[in-house]
Amino acid sequence: MGKTLFEKIWANHIVADETGAPTILYIDAHLIHEVTSPQAFAEIRRRALRVRRPECTFATMDHAIPTREIPLWPDEAVTQVNALRQNCSDYGITLWDIRGDIQGIVHVVAPEMGVTQPGMTIVCGDSHTSTHGAFGALAFGIGTSEVGHVLASQCLMQSKPKTFAINVEGELGLGVTAKDIILAIIAQNGASGGAGYVFEYRGSAIRGLSMANRMTICNMSIEGGARAGLIAPDETTYEYVRGRPYAPTGSDWDKARARWQELTTDADAKFDRSMDLNVSDLEPMVTYGTNPGMGGPVTGCVPKPTDMEHLQQRQDLAQALDYMGLTPGQSLEGQHVDIVFIGSCTNSRIEDLRAAAMVVQGRKVADHVEALVVPGSKAVKAAAEAEDLDRVFAEAGFEWRGAGCSMCLAMNDDKAAAGKYVASTSNRNFQGRQGPGSRSLLMSPLMAAAAAIKGQVVDVRTMLR
Amino acid sequence: MEALTVVSAAAAPLRSDNVDTDQIIPARYLTAVTQEGMGEGCFAAWRYRADGTPNPNFVLNQDCYKGAGILVAGTNFGSGSSREHAVWALMQYGFQVVIAHTFADIFYNNALKNGLLPIPLDRDIIEILWSVIEEDPETSLLVDLEAQTVTLPDGQRHSFEIEPFRKRCLLQGLDDMGYLLAQEEAIAHFEQVHS
Numbered sequence A: 001m002g003k004t005l006f007e008k009i010w011a012n013h014i015v016a017d018e019t020g021a022p023t024i025l026y027i028d029a030h031l032i033h034e035v036t037s038p039q040a041f042a043e044i045r046r047r048a049l050r051v052r053r054p055e056c057t058f059a060t061m062d063h064a065i066p067t068r069e070i071p072l073w074p075d076e077a078v079t080q081v082n083a084l085r086q087n088c089s090d091y092g093i094t095l096w097d098i099r100g101d102i103q104g105i106v107h108v109v110a111p112e113m114g115v116t117q118p119g120m121t122i123v124c125g126d127s128h129t130s131t132h133g134a135f136g137a138l139a140f141g142i143g144t145s146e147v148g149h150v151l152a153s154q155c156l157m158q159s160k161p162k163t164f165a166i167n168v169e170g171e172l173g174l175g176v177t178a179k180d181i182i183l184a185i186i187a188q189n190g191a192s193g194g195a196g197y198v199f200e201y202r203g204s205a206i207r208g209l210s211m212a213n214r215m216t217i218c219n220m221s222i223e224g225g226a227r228a229g230l231i232a233p234d235e236t237t238y239e240y241v242r243g244r245p246y247a248p249t250g251s252d253w254d255k256a257r258a259r260w261q262e263l264t265t266d267a268d269a270k271f272d273r274s275m276d277l278n279v280s281d282l283e284p285m286v287t288y289g290t291n292p293g294m295g296g297p298v299t300g301c302v303p304k305p306t307d308m309e310h311l312q313q314r315q316d317l318a319q320a321l322d323y324m325g326l327t328p329g330q331s332l333e334g335q336h337v338d339i340v341f342i343g344s345c346t347n348s349r350i351e352d353l354r355a356a357a358m359v360v361q362g363r364k365v366a367d368h369v370e371a372l373v374v375p376g377s378k379a380v381k382a383a384a385e386a387e388d389l390d391r392v393f394a395e396a397g398f399e400w401r402g403a404g405c406s407m408c409l410a411m412n413d414d415k416a417a418a419g420k421y422v423a424s425t426s427n428r429n430f431q432g433r434q435g436p437g438s439r440s441l442l443m444s445p446l447m448a449a450a451a452a453i454k455g456q457v458v459d460v461r462t463m464l465r
Numbered sequence B: 001m002e003a004l005t006v007v008s009a010a011a012a013p014l015r016s017d018n019v020d021t022d023q024i025i026p027a028r029y030l031t032a033v034t035q036e037g038m039g040e041g042c043f044a045a046w047r048y049r050a051d052g053t054p055n056p057n058f059v060l061n062q063d064c065y066k067g068a069g070i071l072v073a074g075t076n077f078g079s080g081s082s083r084e085h086a087v088w089a090l091m092q093y094g095f096q097v098v099i100a101h102t103f104a105d106i107f108y109n110n111a112l113k114n115g116l117l118p119i120p121l122d123r124d125i126i127e128i129l130w131s132v133i134e135e136d137p138e139t140s141l142l143v144d145l146e147a148q149t150v151t152l153p154d155g156q157r158h159s160f161e162i163e164p165f166r167k168r169c170l171l172q173g174l175d176d177m178g179y180l181l182a183q184e185e186a187i188a189h190f191e192q193v194h195s
């Protein structure tokens, strides 16, 4: 029987597979950031260990740092950033420092640098490491203990997940994007539907997507409960990787490419589970609840708890709507919005900003709305400025920021106040995620841009025609 | 990591699904560079009102559940962020065991790596546990890792699953680091073949 893409990558990285113990899996690339790494380095120091292969770990600063020019940083961010500097210099690890030209959200920067390549195993103390699966790399988030394990041994102990094929066919309509595809998958399958599985996104609708769009989809695999999400590499992938700083060159490139071409699921391979989605009739999606599975088409309504089958579902939905201040049965269109956040590792690449700018161009942000654009990296920021997108946003009334996670997790000063509605291109609508008491409505960059202009949730398709 | 064999403790009912790690420990508590001080932030948004005073409506703030060593929750506990701070927070708050219908993968792994025992049980058993401990908050549950059982005071006993390797690590208080470092030969061999 043939093998799935996941099984091939897994098999290629087995260091040891003793019966009665988890597999020891070799890790090719390890990404770290300022928030989840300090305690791992403390452990390395406490045990007087070395970092086994410092050249395979890359560090960036993104989570806690401010994204606006402020003269005085909060003490905590300074402490974390300085700890990262110290740790990277002590152990010889490459650091993309905020003082330099290369910096931004870890899942935006690593692909830009060509660190992310097909067939690799990639981990990071961050659940959205699943993003890198867009390249056909097995990439997943780990805890801080495991960050320490990778530093010391370049390996992890892992139980083998099961495989889940997500077949996406059809053609996206105008104004419908990769973000809507993944929100629809999670709405259909639930926020925990993928637990214990690795997704493989397949089908014509996936093949037609750019790398940025593929990253958007794989990024949110974790929101569907999956540990990782994969897309088989193809010409689109090779074209993206070629020529980037860490990409192979010359004859190494040819060899790598030949290897990468093997990275597909064999025709006779079997998945443990599968689901099908046809996107031809898909509408732009919006979430209304407090987990990313609570979402639906923009022209639809907020569901009623009484319509739910199980008691627990009724309670959960009632709780979520109560937190969100939404009325069961109300339409999503017209829902008031206070803040618009365009950014995060899901949707802060140049393609995302171009899409948002297309809607914003020549229009003004509604008077009551506070809107910000936070590019995913300094490279994205520079590219956007070269295309004058910063001006488009600024003229419309958006704030134009430096690179970082910002209001995606509200660790820095970008916080939504309690009760405020945030139209957000990020990936989590958990209670308080964007600031204590904040209410997140997840959507695509096109939809968020439209919400900024209208000051409410609106079907962006009506503004594109 | 401390060994864990038997836990006999009162339990607190958290009647929610999809309790994500942002609820277990909000991001604003992630500013530390050490593991300490996380207990304070445990369920902060639910435990405290906006003015910082305790929220009397939150289950863990009810006197009868103070000092509970076992938390009983619903489906998909620990979803979301990979922050191990969530496990540290629960442990520093005083929990040794979390029983839930299902767990999110990363949280489950993080828990095992710190000696916090995650126990998955069927939904109807979770419902039973909730009603039993709500009826009598002083109910003490007996968790026996060796036997892989949770026992109620009336003798009702429920078995749970755990990988044998993970069970041994918990029983003996072993962490993965030692095991991994002992694989030096295999790792070096892998690196040689793949370089």
Ligand code: SF4
Pocket: A062, A063, A105, A106, A107, A126, A128, A344, A345, A346, A404, A405, A408, A409, A426, A427
């Ligand atoms: S942008 Fe948000 S989800 Fe992405 S790495 Fe940063 S905090 Fe995590």
